[in-house]
Amino acid sequence: MRKRLAFVLSLLLTIATVASPACAVNVHAKGGIEQLVSDMPVEQKVAQMIMPSFRYWGTGDSKKGVTELNDQQKATLMKYNFGGIILFGQNTQEAAQTTELVNAMQKANIQGGAKSSLLISIDQEGGYITRLQTGTQMPGNMAIGATGDPENAFRAANVIGKELAVQGINVDFAPVMDVNNNPENPIIGVRSFSDNPNKVAEFGQRYIDGLHSNGVMTALKHFPGHGDTATDSHTGLPLIDKTYDELKKLELIPYTAVAKKSDFVMTAHIQYPKIETGTYISKLTGEKINLPATLSKTILTGILRNDMGFDGVIVTDALDMDAIAKHFDKMDATTLAINAGANMLLMPVDLSTEDGLKNLDDYISGVAAKINAGDISIDAVNESVTRILKMKAKYGLLVDDSLNTVSKWSRMQPSPVMAEKVVGSKANHDIEWNIALEAITSVKNDKAFPIATDKKVVILYPSESQLNSFKYALDKLNESGIKINKNNISMIYIEDYEGFNITQGITGADVVICLSAIYSAEVNNKNFITNVISEAHKNNAKAIVLSAQLPYDTALYPEADGIVACYNARGMTDIPSFDPNTKQYGPNVPAAIYVLFGGAKAKGVLPVFIQL
Template sequence: MMFTTNTGSLYHRSTPFLLLLTLALIFSSCKTSEPESYRSAAEIPPLPEPEEEIVAEDQPVAEPTDIDSLLQEMTLEEKIGQLFVSPAYGRFTNNKDPQYIRLKRLIENYHLGGIIFMQGDVYGQAMLTNRLQDYSKIPLWIAQDMEFGAAMRVSGSTRITPAMGVAATGDPANAYLKGKITAREARTLGVNQIFAPVLDVNNNPENPVINVRSFSADPAMVSLYGQYMIDGIESEGVMATAKHFPGHGDTDVDSHLALPVIHHDFSRIDSLELRPFRETINNGLRSVMSAHIAYPNISRNGDMPGTMDESILNDILIDSLGFEGLIVTDGLEMKGIADHYSPGEAVIYALKAGVDMMLISPDEMSAINELKIAVEQGEVAEERIDRSVRKILQLKKEQDAFSNPRVDLQNLSSSINTPVYQSIADRIARNSVTILKDSENILPIREVDHLNILAVALADDESGSTGSSFARELRKYHGNVNFHVLDRRTSLEEKTEILEAADDADLILIGSFIIVRSHQPIQVQPEQLQFLRQLISRPIPSALVAFGNPYVLRDLPNTDAHVMAWSSNANQVRQTVPALFGASEVAGKLPINIPGMYEIGDGLEFNQSNIRFDSPESAGMSTEKLLELDMVMQEAINDSVFPGGVVGVMRKGVMVWQQGYGYHDYDKTRKVANDDVYDLASLTKVIATTTSMMKLVDDGRLDVQDRVAKYIPEFDTDDKREITIDQLLTHTSGLPAFQVYVDELKTREEIVRAVRNEPLVNNPGEEYVYSDLGFILLAEIVEEVSGLRIDRYVRNNFFYPMGMKSSFFNPQKTGRWISNRIPPTEIDTTYRDGLVQAEVHDERAWFMDGVAGHAGLFSSADDLSRLAYLLLNNGQFGGREYLKPETIKTFTERRSPINQRAYGYDRKSDGFSTAGELTGPNSFGHTGFTGTSFWIDPDEEIAIIILTNRVHPSRTYGSTISRVRAKIADAVMEAIEH
């Protein structure tokens, strides 16, 4: 059976889940602009339980409770108390705290039925839940708003993209996973009911309170995604709650501040607002939250709020739609209610209208007392109270609240915000990114095109720190970002600075952090808008990224690019910024209409073309297992194999690990940084020389079967005439490994002349002798053909356009900004009489002015990962083809009949290999004498990069480096989740 949308398969249910551990592997990025029909969520594969879950000691288990018997035993006061749910903050609370004492008294004296937790943290909420449950004769019902995942209220848990962003992914299974993860964390925290999803159809761009909380402006899409989220929540035994009945999407008033009024007739509301509720009720919806909105044209009660209106709840929800589940009020403290009705009046009206559970009364004690009086005076029948209380007690029984109301504190650390949950949340955030406009081909941003970026965070607050995560993420992908905040505290002087910075910029990025927040506007304020229009009037391209209210695009229609990101949360920012630089695929589709600009289903598509910096789980690897690298590296450092180093791991286009270990030297005064630059030694042969040869072959300027004599006249002799370039590349030319030369020859010209004339030690093609001399000659051929010495050729054609900013020959000539990041190599007592640092370690390369085909290149793990990405991505990087796929295939397959080597690259040998035991048979790479290593397994799409200075302080150190390389490679491969 296939779980499909109208555009193709999402997932085959027989696939083992571990293959889908990471986001990208759990579900494909299926996109659709038309909502599909609902299919059973049972077809979605199960989410695994957290590993190594600790089971707490058994709690005392009560006998099964007979609800009718319990109800008969309860006093009127006890029954009334069950209807009320009061707010609490899930943080550490002292026993003498006034709010804590008040809650305790509500529970003990007023028989409070439940708690709705507001903001808090994992342990604070769990511990407070247990303390409050201890005071309650009947277990408390625990509820919480979790529209954006548990982290909407509980810090430390998993935050998931708002509903509108989930719909933008085009994959309703994401709504199911969102619901399931949220419910699983809620269940772990002792939460019985989640107030989500929002089933309002957000068809009013001026709506100040729903906005991205809604899935769409299309009722069919709201129904579809809402149902999937409900199924995900309910699959974990937690109650979902659809809100806000009969619909809050077409309002322009915030019901927290006033009473909205909707004047549509029943025909309109029935066809649009009611559709998601009707369809989910038909599918078994168990709980609905009412809206504090008046509907005078469908009610016989004029402007009475829907929460208190029998015409809305009894007549439409219960009688017409046949809803039999739990009806909950929205917060009764909201001004749409509290400004017009006393606490008791609001509850009595709501109860008569059909409500079962009263949420956040502004004065529970008064409300409870007024309701009791109303029952005693016959205004409200006790049987009406019983009907709602019976529902509530039955739900408590179904959720085992009577047998085990307490939270298992030992279980929290293994069950909240697991790597699996976070990786799914990351993938949903990444897939939600929607690009609606790119009129000047700004995207993806390439540093070579836009050297200087001015980034402005637009905010509606005055913290001064809004957008800090935006700046941080931009700087991961671009070396020159000038960042400013434009908020309510921005001074005239600061605005002048922004305008001056724009004069030096090549691109303006505006990140809008104007979000849906009660009591605050969701539009760009006039003064800010005037300034922004002045800013983007400059003749340079500009882009607007909406981290929140998507309708803000209407205020700045003339920016050259429009990007939807749906949320200002730091995690959403982390998953959005890569898309701007081509570091993640973009295929999001707009689920709303933006009047006069965009329609539902709009959205440009971009393939990934750059490396993304992300978690191991996002590429199907385990962070926990990769931490084994820490132990391998520390053991090697302890054994003085090297003083320190950097390990980089890239898989499936994601840099999942870039970690510095140890120190620059054995004095241990300077720690290795993740971006430190190392002498690559013989990695130069593949990173510079082989790559250059590939390019020349691609361009048709030479052929690997060409005779060397065509380019090196000294080879036009009887014994050398038949030597070909491919024999130099496979070390089968007959040349010796190396000659010392430098004992007598001290200049580049002398050494190159000697190499050109070096006698052979074997007949060409008959023996394998690893030769530096062959690669010195290959670099000479590059210069002969291109007219550029190899350092300039490889920089112009690869390093500079690919943003490999730390890859240089002779880095000491570049400046201290890079020289200071280079650990020293050997203390040379033969030629240089001192410590070698920021200049090539290899003596022959040093006497060749630091530039040679066999050694001399310096680089970082980040830079090398870019070249690895190019090799694994069919020669493309940053949207540009640097090498042809067939050329890469030709150069990296086994090419020698007498050894394992490819062209330039080594291949994994049958016996011991520095690539370890677990890399595949098609793996190719190289090592360097200074302690460097570069291995690629194309079958697993993985690159393993090791940079060390194992020759420090002497080349006699580090004799066990080969075994360390193999251990690192195996640890990396073990971390792949199959």
């Protein structure tokens, strides 16, 4: 009984260590970590370098998101002491549930004899890319850039950091340090602060500070820069035909400025043939392709480590993305990545089925065999595991508390009860709303707004979830003392641009607001919006275009009377009541409507260059 009680107390202390960095200094910590690494079997070293997901379980109709661990998953966490786990939206349905899931993962890990707690990571960038289903979304990086105030990057990241920390999530794969200098970029876009590299650096630094203030580790992405691609690496293998000197003049400026202040750097699955000349025969096409940055020693070790002096952990972007998975043999990609200098491998194996768990056994034993045969450098492996454990020691995540180094981070205890109070709280949403308002940008205003309360207004919008965004904005206006007659406002969802009768739809309107939401260079409703503007003018009505996502469409409608940008088109599935059960709250569109009806002035400035 005493042994069992001692074990339980030890387990509780270990879980608490996840939340509370050690207070004592151990000058022998480095030697201690090196001894830990030396004592590890090769398979355990491999597992420490892996960061898998338990995103789904099952196949076909039985495939579901994982909100609690099953016996097979617990057994896997006990068998392999992974370096960490990455969470997705399927894991984070409710704040208390997420916290309990994280605690269960940590418990299984420790029960398996792990020497360190798990790194629990997530892509909670804010704005367009958010995973916490009940979290405070924040307006997103480009909206923050539009405010012109780097302190808004700190405020947003501080809220995000609080909400992650209270749920036991200790790594945020953020901030995005990509410079969105290619308007045709299909994957970065509003995830970037700006097309100005110095602005990205300045805002990115304050974002890092905001996460660090809550003891949440940061990961710059996507090195050496994903902003000048016209291909999404989730679905293809991008190529940037620039030299190292050219990257130094733009893409690398933000990374150079803040790399030494970040805990992690995430790699990009992008080919740079003028920098990395190594090649591989694609298993998809049979053609010779250049090694992408994720697999490039020239880029990861030569540039990031040696030239830029980054001393933290290099983590790959997900290895199941098409850029890697479709072109490279899994074991070849792993070998190249580790030998190139990558320290952690993100999602190298799908663990959504029992067969997937068996594949994990084969994968780990296969990597170990490669190490023992000398194909994968044992020195690279030992260095990687040492870096990972040093990072964990810095944040108080080693089981042997005497090995944890002094940390200045003040970390919140993960608590299901506290998580329900903190995540998605009214205080956090208030900060979010204020930043969203500051971001709203007036690109053109020919006496089109603020809209007088007696005007008849028609709002045309392309996403059903945006209806609640408008309703929410109108309620906020009334609460603010601007009495809006909702009977004067018609909101029409445009499901079919070609089939919609514009003349009939806007008859009698004094003002027509038409939402435009583009996510890449492709614009599929330009003719529709142009016709709306023309028809509005025939009726002596004002036409306002609300650019709800990428702001490049603000240049497409010079005939509009008003053009406003808000940088995130995400709507609301439910009107938020500011409780922890609020889901999918996008503040940008309601903030834009609030400004158009005179609730606030449009203070934002375009954060990217647009030829108007």
